[in-house]
Amino acid sequence: MNDVSRPANVLVIDDHRFQRSVLTRMLKAIGVESVLEAEDGAGALAVVRAQRESLMLIVTDVDMPEMDGLEFLRRLSEEAPR
DSSP, X not given: OOOTTSOOEEEEEOSOHHHHHHHHHHHXXXXXXXXXXXXXXXXXXXXXXXXXXXXXXXXXXXXXXXXXXXXXXXXXXXXXXX
C-alpha cells in the first residue's frame, strides 16, 4: 500500500531521450511532482526494485532494443510479490 505521506513516483521508460523528456515535462505540467526515468528495461527494473513502494504509475515504450516494453512487463510480473 502506498503511504500518502510519501510522494508517489511515475516511471517513464523510453530509449529515445527526447520522447522521455517530453513525457516527463508533460507529467510535471499536470502536477506530477516526481518523475523517474529509465532508458531501457534493465534500468527500469533497477528503478522499480529501489522505488517499489512509491511507484504509482509506469509508462513504457513498447519498441526498445535489448528488452522491449512487453518483456519488461513480463519480467516485472515475475518479480511481483504474491
